[in-house]
Amino acid sequence: RLEAGVQGICSTHGAFAALKLDGSVVVWGNPDWGGSCRGKEDALGADVQEIYSTACAFAALKSDGSVVTWGAHNYGGSSSRVKERLASGVKHVYSANFAFAAVKGDGSVVTWGRDDWGGDSSKVQDQLSSGVLHIASTPCAFAALKADGSVVSWGCSASGGDSKAVGQRLQRGVRRLFSTAEAFAALDEDGAVVTWGDGKAGGDSSRVREALSAGVRNVFCPDRAF
Structure with a gap:
């Protein structure tokens, strides 16, 4: 099944998933980490458009806007809790190491995976009910950019899941989001940069705050610094 027609390959820490030109998916590797899709074979037999992964689970986005998941349950392999919301309308899926976040056509967000590391967004669900354009991630947290420029x-x-310390500066005007292994940076319309998360991974920019107050055109992010 892998001799021809493969258009892309996605991986977890112990398995692979190949997307074929006919929209079918072939998996192999550690069965607990996504190498087995038992019970999902029919759903993955056709019409898959894209495959995404966490450290130990996969998510497939189909042409009808539905999402199919498999792999380790606490890494996003089980989406039964949000099954109805993933049945249609999904436009894109984002991943961290332990969780997935899906943006739907109406700009709402659906999350699943390990609760404390991005899988549970219930505390901010009202803010994620509409208007989300893009999501950035660290291994254990997500940040969503909304159409009104808020984050x-x-x-x-x-790891960046709590942005209260800089919340005032994230209420409007943000144009782009960036991330390192444990922190986020937001670039606003005035060229100012706001950071939060682990200070040892770029989350604390107080030492250079004045230099980042205006005129920044782009942000580059190696593993633990901006």
Whole structure:
């Protein structure tokens, strides 16, 4: 089945998933980490458009806007809790190490996976009910950019899931989001940069705050710095 027609390959830490030109998916590797899609074979037999992965689970986006998941349950392999919301209308899926976040056509967000590391967005669900354009991630947290230029974050606080300290500066005007292994940076319309998350991974920019107050055109992000 892998001799021809493969258009892309996605991986977890222990398995692979190949997307074929006919929209079918072939998986192999550690069965607990996504190498087995038992019970999902029919759903993955056709019409898959894209495959995404966490550390140990996969999510497939189909042409009808539905999402199929498999792999380790606490890494996003089980989406039964949000099954109805993933049945249609999904436009894009984003992933961290332990959770997935899907943006639907109406701009709402659906999350699943390990609750405390991005899978549970219930505390900010009202803010994620519409208007989301893009999502950035660290391994354990997400940050969503909305159409009004505001930013919403959730997940592990130490990895950028808590942006309260800079919340005032994330209420409007943000144009782009960036991330390192444990922190986020937001670039606004005035060229100012706001950071939050682990200070040892770029989350604390107080030392250079004045230099980042205007005129920044782009942000580059290696593993633990901006």
